[in-house]
Amino acid sequence: MRARRFFPVLSAAFLAIVTLATAPMPVHAQDEAYPRRAVTLIVPFPAGGPSDALARGFAQQMGKRLGQAVVVENLAGAGGTIGLTKVVRSAPDGYTLGFGTIGTHVANVALYRKLPYDPLADFQPVGLAGSAPMLLLGRANLPANNLREFLGWLAANKDQASYGSAGVGSISHYGCVLLLAALKSNVTHVPYKGVAPAMNDLMGGQTDFMCDQTTTALPQIAGGRIKALAVLSATRLPQLPDVGTVAEAGYPLNMQAWNAVFAPRGTPAPVMAKLTAALAEAAADPGFRKQMDAVGVTLPTGSGAAPQVVTDLITRGLRDDVPALKAKVDMLD
Numbered sequence: 018m019r020a021r022r023f024f025p026v027l028s029a030a031f032l033a034i035v036t037l038a039t040a041p042m043p044v045h046a047q048d049e050a051y052p053r054r055a056v057t058l059i060v061p062f063p064a065g066g067p068s069d070a071l072a073r074g075f076a077q078q079m080g081k082r083l084g085q086a087v088v089v090e091n092l093a094g095a096g097g098t099i100g101l102t103k104v105v106r107s108a109p110d111g112y113t114l115g116f117g118t119i120g121t122h123v124a125n126v127a128l129y130r131k132l133p134y135d136p137l138a139d140f141q142p143v144g145l146a147g148s149a150p151m152l153l154l155g156r157a158n159l160p161a162n163n164l165r166e167f168l169g170w171l172a173a174n175k176d177q178a179s180y181g182s183a184g185v186g187s188i189s190h191y192g193c194v195l196l197l198a199a200l201k202s203n204v205t206h207v208p209y210k211g212v213a214p215a216m217n218d219l220m221g222g223q224t225d226f227m228c229d230q231t232t233t234a235l236p237q238i239a240g241g242r243i244k245a246l247a248v249l250s251a252t253r254l255p256q257l258p259d260v261g262t263v264a265e266a267g268y269p270l271n272m273q274a275w276n277a278v279f280a281p282r283g284t285p286a287p288v289m290a291k292l293t294a295a296l297a298e299a300a301a302d303p304g305f306r307k308q309m310d311a312v313g314v315t316l317p318t319g320s321g322a323a324p325q326v327v328t329d330l331i332t333r334g335l336r337d338d339v340p341a342l343k344a345k346v347d348m349l350d
Contacts (some may be wrong), residue, residue: 048287051111055086058278063093065151065212067232071276071314072116073338075146078299081181083291087114092209095129096186097121101279102133105140109283111292114143117279123334127342133172136335140287142327144296145280149230149314150307151192151249151272151349153263156222164247164266165228171202174225181224182216188274189215191342192228192249198345201267219243230274231256231313256313277327281350289324297322 056079060072069091070338076087079180092100097120102114122136134140153164161167171178182190185208197204212233217223220242228249235256247270248254248262263270278296280289287314299305300316310318317326 018206018314020160028329034273044110045202048285051288052083052085054112056080056083056112056114056118057088057090058114059090059092059100059104061094061097061121062084063213064091064182065233066212067230067274068118068188068276070232070312071147071149071309074309075116075278075296075299078302078305079174079292082295082298093184096125096190097185098125098129098133104279105134105281107281109281109286111280113281114277114292115140116146118188119189119273119275119330119334120186120188120195122277122331123338124188124313124342125186126335128186128190129330130193136331137328139282140279141282141284142324143292144288144300144322144324145317145326146276146278146296146322147300147309147314147316148275149232149312150250150254150271151188151228151274152234152245152257152260153196153245153247153249154219154234154238155226155246156219156224157244158222159225159244159246159289161246162244163326164261164263167246168200171200171204175202175204178226179207179224181196181207181209181218183212183215184208184210187212187225192272192274193226194342194345195270195272196228196263196268199263199270216243228272233312235312242262254313275330277330277344279327282312284313293322295323 058072058076060069062068073089076089080087092103101115101117101121107113125132126136155161161170180193182193189212212229215227216233216237219227229279239244245257245260248260249270251262251264251271252263300322306316
């Protein structure tokens, strides 16, 4: 009789333990345990470009801080909108992030009739990842070595001249649109599927010039495969001390290409806090900073990496840059 009473009691206790062990964790407990698997960082551009290089550096550094791999997925197309649309439509759980830029979150508002996302409402910034100056670059045999000579060449060859970019809405397209509008010149645009093929054709002489970030341009300049004609930001670069700025020539341009990490809107605050901390710690890593400094990328420090910094950059860009960019695009059409 005792055995008959014992087994039903034991079975009930065992079932209670199993139920507790297999029950879903409360949402707050899941947030505290984050991340429990690999995180995907979507780069909305082809591999090999400047944003891709920076994103991969941050993915490696953030993975060390999070204790899980951060895996880069390149999903290119439509000026970065395809990849970032996937981010917006992903579950807001911190396992799918996006690498956005001044192009995807500001310029595309002016360059595309309708975006599949709202740059402010659909994202939560994790933090600023870095910024890099833009350069005006020429093919190696272009008969111009500075901005003044380039302007003379352009005036004589504007009907035959062409410039390449990583595609409509890319930072390289954005930079040259602003430059040509300031120069009051309209030149044939050749969009490519990424910076790498655009750079290859510039080196091969199939196009005459392009605007690109220092990240990918400096190694090609050092190798003599292309030439730097001007800096599109306000100050000269320590890596290219003899290359003048467009501002020095009387054109008030200050093109800084910024990059940031984003999560879908609705991502829990504890998850966002972990991601933001990991990004800030990654940006402060001495070895990573030295690596990025060599290619002209400035990584943020302290509060300079904060999510609010990214929000402010987008807000200011939408308010000040988009109307001006639309006017300049219309002028060049």
